[in-house]
Amino acid sequence: MERLIGKKALVTGGSRGIGAAIALRLAQEGADVVLTYERSQDKAQAVVSQVEALGRKGFALAADSADPEAVKAGVGKAAALLGGLDILVNNAGIFRGGPVAEWSLADIDATLAVNIRAVVLASQAAAAHLGEGGRIISIGSCLAERVIEPGVSLYAMSKAALIGFTKGLARDLGPRGVTVNIVHPGSTDTDMNPAAGERADAQRAKMAIPRYGKPEDIAGLVAYLASEEARFVTGAGFAIDGGVNT
Numbered sequence: 001m002e003r004l005i006g007k008k009a010l011v012t013g014g015s016r017g018i019g020a021a022i023a024l025r026l027a028q029e030g031a032d033v034v035l036t037y038e039r040s041q042d043k044a045q046a047v048v049s050q051v052e053a054l055g056r057k058g059f060a061l062a063a064d065s066a067d068p069e070a071v072k073a074g075v076g077k078a079a080a081l082l083g084g085l086d087i088l089v090n091n092a093g094i095f096r097g098g099p100v101a102e103w104s105l106a107d108i109d110a111t112l113a114v115n116i117r118a119v120v121l122a123s124q125a126a127a128a129h130l131g132e133g134g135r136i137i138s139i140g141s142c143l144a145e146r147v148i149e150p151g152v153s154l155y156a157m158s159k160a161a162l163i164g165f166t167k168g169l170a171r172d173l174g175p176r177g178v179t180v181n182i183v184h185p186g187s188t189d190t191d192m193n194p195a196a197g198e199r200a201d202a203q204r205a206k207m208a209i210p211r212y213g214k215p216e217d218i219a220g221l222v223a224y225l226a227s228e229e230a231r232f233v234t235g236a237g238f239a240i241d242g243g244v245n246t
C-alpha cells in the first residue's frame with residue numbers, strides 16, 4: 001500500500017527496533033522520513049539507506065531525547081530537511097526496571113526525561129508545523145494500563161502519563177484536523193526486550209498468543225494511524241500485545 005505519498009515524517013529513535021521498522025514502513029507507504037538516534041549512527045545510516053532504496057528521502061539526526069534543546073532542535077531540523085512535517089512518531093524510549101530500593105535518582109530522571117518530557121516537547125514543537133491531516137502517534141506500552149509483574153513501576157508510570165497527554169492533545173489539536181493517538185505494544189522482539197532474553201518465557205506465559213511480536217507488527221498499526229483512512233481516530237489507545245492484557 002502507498003497511503004502516505006508526499007507525506008513528511010519524523011520518527012524518534014529510528015535507528016533500531018520498533019522505530020526502525022516504523023521508519024521503513026512509512027517510507028514503503030510513500031513518506032519521506034527523518035529519524036533520530038542517540039548513539040547508533042551506523043545503524044541509523046543503514047535505515048536511511050533502506051529508506052532511500054525505496055525511492056524516498058531519508059535523513060538521520062543525532063538528537064538525545066534526554067536533552068530538551070536537542071529534542072526541540074531536532075523537530076525544527078526535520079521540518080527544514082523535509083520541507084515541512086505531517087507525521088510525528090514519538091517512539092524513542094528507555095526501560096529502567098528493578099526493585100524499589102534500587103531505583104537511583106538517575107533512573108527516575110532519565111525515565112521522566114526520555115519517556116515523557118521528550119514526547120511533550122517534540123509534540124509541542126511539531127504542532128507548530130502540522131496542518132490539516134497532521135498526525136502525532138506515540139508508542140506507549142501494554143504496561144501503561146495494566147501492570148502484570150513487579151519491577152516495572154517507573155516504566156509503567158512513564159507510559160501511563162502518555163495516555164493522558166494523548167487525550168488532552170487530541171482535544172487541543174482536533175479543531176486543526178490533527179489527530180493524536182497512542183499505540184501500546186506488548187512483548188516485541190528488539191534489543192530492549194529480546195525474544196531469547198531471560199525475561200522472555202515469563203512474558204510469553206501471560207499472553208493469549210504466546211509468542212513475541214515483530215517490530216513490523218507495530219509499524220503496520222502506526223502506518224494505518226498515519227494514513228488518511230484514520231482521519232476520524234483521535235485520542236485513542238491501541239493495544240497490540242498478543243492479548244497479554246485480555
Ligand code: NDP
Pocket residue numbers: 012013014015016017018019036037038039040041043063064065066091092093094095114139140141142184185186187188189190191192193
Ligand atoms: P530499543 O531499545 O530496541 O531501541 C530504542 C530506540 O530508541 C533506538 O533507536 C535508540 O537509539 C532510541 N533511543 C533510546 N534512548 C534515546 C535517547 N535518549 N535519545 C534518542 N534516541 C533514543 O527499543 P524498542 O524498539 O524495543 O522500543 C521502542 C519503543 O517501544 C519504546 O518507546 C519502548 O518503550 C516501546 N515498547 C517496547 C516494547 C518491547 O517489548 N520491545 C514493548 C512496549 C513498548 P540508539 O540506537 O542511538 O540507542
